[in-house]
Every structure is written in structure tokens, then in C-alpha cells.
Amino acid sequence: MEPLLPVYARADLAFERGDGAHVFDAAGRRYLDFSSGIAVTALGHAHPHLIAALKTQAEKLWHTSNAVRIPEQERLGARLVAATFADTVFFTNSGTEAVECAIKMARKYHSAHGAPERYRIVTFSGAFHGRTLAAIAAGGDLKKIEGFGPKLDGFDSVPFGDWAALRTALSDAHGAVMIEPIQGEGGIRQVPDEDLRALRKLCDERGMLLILDEVQCGVGRTGQFYAHEWAGIRPDILATAKGLGGGFPVGACLATERAASGMTAGSHGSTFGGNPLAMAVANAVLDVILADGFLESVVKTGAALHEELEALATRHHNMVDEVRGRGLMLGLKVRGDNRAVVAGLRTSGLLTVAASENVVRLLPPLMIGPEHIAEAVDILDRALAAPEMQA
Ligand code: PLP
Numbered sequence: 001m002e003p004l005l006p007v008y009a010r011a012d013l014a015f016e017r018g019d020g021a022h023v024f025d026a027a028g029r030r031y032l033d034f035s036s037g038i039a040v041t042a043l044g045h046a047h048p049h050l051i052a053a054l055k056t057q058a059e060k061l062w063h064t065s066n067a068v069r070i071p072e073q074e075r076l077g078a079r080l081v082a083a084t085f086a087d088t089v090f091f092t093n094s095g096t097e098a099v100e101c102a103i104k105m106a107r108k109y110h111s112a113h114g115a116p117e118r119y120r121i122v123t124f125s126g127a128f129h130g131r132t133l134a135a136i137a138a139g140g141d142l143k144k145i146e147g148f149g150p151k152l153d154g155f156d157s158v159p160f161g162d163w164a165a166l167r168t169a170l171s172d173a174h175g176a177v178m179i180e181p182i183q184g185e186g187g188i189r190q191v192p193d194e195d196l197r198a199l200r201k202l203c204d205e206r207g208m209l210l211i212l213d214e215v216q217c218g219v220g221r222t223g224q225f226y227a228h229e230w231a232g233i234r235p236d237i238l239a240t241a242k243g244l245g246g247g248f249p250v251g252a253c254l255a256t257e258r259a260a261s262g263m264t265a266g267s268h269g270s271t272f273g274g275n276p277l278a279m280a281v282a283n284a285v286l287d288v289i290l291a292d293g294f295l296e297s298v299v300k301t302g303a304a305l306h307e308e309l310e311a312l313a314t315r316h317h318n319m320v321d322e323v324r325g326r327g328l329m330l331g332l333k334v335r336g337d338n339r340a341v342v343a344g345l346r347t348s349g350l351l352t353v354a355a356s357e358n359v360v361r362l363l364p365p366l367m368i369g370p371e372h373i374a375e376a377v378d379i380l381d382r383a384l385a386a387p388e389m390q391a
Pocket of ligand 1: 094095096097128129130131184213215216217242
């Protein structure tokens with residue numbers, strides 16, 4: 001057996017180094033990285049400011065426990081609070097752990113307020129919230145749940161976008177709704193802003209907490225710091241990760257004071273969460289993403305790429321059905337097999353990611369320029385025209 005647990009169908013390809021929007025294999029072949037390690041390397045590879053932050057911290061202190069104060073953590077927490085709806089933050093090492101914290105917090109809120117029976121959470125078909133037992137139960141995809149013993153109770157999945165079904169499914173046992181403002185794994189499926197506002201209103205009417213999973217769509221990817229800001233709403237709890245560390249593992253659960261009111265000393269924890277190295281890098285990521293003009297540039301670049309992709313979809317209407325997404329979280333719904341398209345693009349030097357609904361995801365670093373868009377469109381044009389790609 002191979003030494004690595006065979007839970008991935010990996011491409012036979014390895015990269016040796018990265019530079020900005022490109023990665024290079026051992027033979028020196030260059031690839032344009034429009035996958036960003038699945039929306040993680042938001043500032044590209046080898047960003048000098050992130051390298052400097054990591055090196056400086058590495059020479060000072062790597063790790064203490066959360067039994068003591070961690071100044072870099074306090075700084076990042078305060079900055080996230082200042083930049084978002086949140087009053088408080090818990091740091092994790094991954095998106096799944098941020099989601100787990102969000103689920104526990106919602107349950108604990110109702111329990112602490114005298115309604116422990118309100119532990120159920122409504123989720124949506126096509127959702128992906130991670131791979132822990134709670135996260136797979138929340139995601140609702142049977143393929144990911146089966147064989148792992150009893151499905152964790154407390155999640156009720158309703159069809160994505162079917163708000164009537166949501167209202168029908170609601171009972172007094174529901175204490176929260178959890179949703180991705182844009183489904184990533186689900187195929188770049190966006191919740192319209194007016195629906196997100198209606199969901200906020202429904203949660204308020206029913207005394208439910210609104211949990212947003214912005215693990216993939218957050219940290220500037222859509223051109224707002226967090227995607228829900230486009231809708232002008234404020235969630236109660238939000239899970240974030242991926243781009244927050246720019247490639248260093250870090251996640252966070254953000255919450256309002258009210259939503260977090262059940263969480264007290266001992267009710268949650270993590271050995272590594274909020275570690276000084278992760279905090280130093282995430283603080284450096286925020287230096288760039290929250291700098292004046294950065295998010296505006298993501299909106300502009302996203303619009304330019306979107307426009308190019310629409311034109312590409314017209315040129316290759318036999319191959320591309322639709323362009324989806326917002327900012328630099330974009331998807332091409334293709335005909336034929338999206339995984340074959342992703343593989344063909346990879347062979348042609350462009351890294352993308354497959355998603356449900358036959359979508360090819362384009363998740364470039366947020367600092368790409370017109371030259372990267374031109375390079376991507378050129379590769380897409382040539383790859384989609386190749387005879388072996390024809391649907
Ligand atoms: N939630 C969403 C929306 C995601 O896209 C992902 C990962 O793809 C996760 C949660 C899980 O994050 P992680 O893989 O960091 O645990």
C-alpha cells in the first residue's frame with residue numbers, strides 16, 4: 001500500500017515552488033495557478049510581506065498554549081472585530097474546525113438561554129462544510145456520510161434556493177440556519193442578496209441564529225471582506241479560513257456577543273488554534289487585504305475576468321453553458337465532463353478546480369493583473385478548442 005491514505009484521486013503532478021500567480025514543477029514547467037490551492041493562496045505564492053512576517057515570528061516564538069495570552073492573537077482578533085459584524089473571535093486551524101465551533105456555539109446559545117431542545121440546524125443541498133462528523137452531517141451528502149456510523153443528529157437539509165421548503169421544514173427545535181453565501185464545492189451557486197436579506201429576517205422572526213460559512217467565499221474573494229456584506233446583512237456567527245492565512249493553516253469562528261453568550265471558559269478550545277506563527281501570517285494577510293483600494297481592485301479585476309469569460313463562453317458555446325460567480329470566485333458550467341476539462345487545462349498550464357453541477361472553478365489569487373487574465377483566457381481558448389475536449 002502507498003504510505004499515504006488513498007482518500008484523494010491525485011493528479012500525477014507536484015510543484016516545487018511558486019511565485020505570484022504561478023507555480024513551477026521540478027522540471028521548471030510553469031503553471032498559472034487559478035486554483036490557489038482551493039481559494040487559499042489569496043495573495044499568490046511567496047508574497048514578500050507574508051514571508052517577512054513568518055520569518056520574523058519564526059525567529060521569535062513559534063508556540064505557546066492558549067493558557068496564556070498571545071499578543072498576535074489579540075491583535076488579529078481585534079482587527080477582525082473592527083472590520084466585521086463580530087464582537088468576538090475563536091481561532092482554529094482549518095475551515096472545518098471553524099464550522100464545528102459555529103455549530104457548538106449555536107447549540108450552546110439556546111441551551112444557555114433555557115432552550116436546549118433548539119439544537120437543530122437547517123442546512124442546504126449542495127452545501128459543503130468540511131469533513132468532521134458534524135460537518136459531513138451538516139453537508140448532507142450521503143456519499144460522504146455513509147459508512148461512518150450513525151449520522152450526527154441535528155441537521156435538516158432543504159433544497160438550495162427553495163425558501164418555501166425551508167419554511168415548511170422549520171420547527172420549534174430549529175435554533176439556527178447555516179448557509180454559504182456562495183456555495184463553492186456545490187458549483188459556485190450564489191445566494192441572491194435579496195434572499196440572504198430574507199433569510200436574515202426569517203431568522204430574526206423565529207429567534208434563530210444565522211450562521212454563514214464563508215470558509216471559501218470570505219477574505220476578499222468576492223470583492224468585499226466577507227461576501228455577505230454585498231447583501232448589507234449581519235450574521236450572528238461566521239466561519240472563515242482558507243484565504244485568511246494565505247497558505248498558512250488558520251481559521252476562525254466570528255460571532256456577535258449575543259450569539260457567543262453561551263461560550264464560557266472550558267466550553268471550547270484548541271492546542272494549536274491562534275498559534276503565534278499562524279497569527280503573524282494572518283495579520284500580514286490583513287495588512288494587504290484591508291489596505292485602501294485592495295478590495296476595490298478585486299471588484300475591478302473580477303469584473304474584467306467575468307467579462308472575458310462571458311466572451312469565451314460565447315466563442316465556445318458548444319462547451320460552456322454559463323459563467324457564474326462574483327468577484328474572483330468564478331465558475332464555468334461546462335458540457336461534457338468538468339473533470340476532463342480541469343485535467344485538459346492543467347496539461348495546458350492552467351490550474352482550476354472541479355465543482356458540482358459540472359462546474360470548473362476559477363479561484364485566482366486576488367492580486368492578479370490583466371496579464372494573468374490574458375494568459376488564462378488564451379489557455380482556456382486553446383484547450384476548449386482542442387478536439388479531445390469537444391463535448
Ligand atoms: N466550508 C466550506 C464552504 C469549504 O469550502 C470548506 C473547504 O473546502 C470547508 C468548510 C472545510 O474547510 P477545511 O478543508 O479547511 O477544513
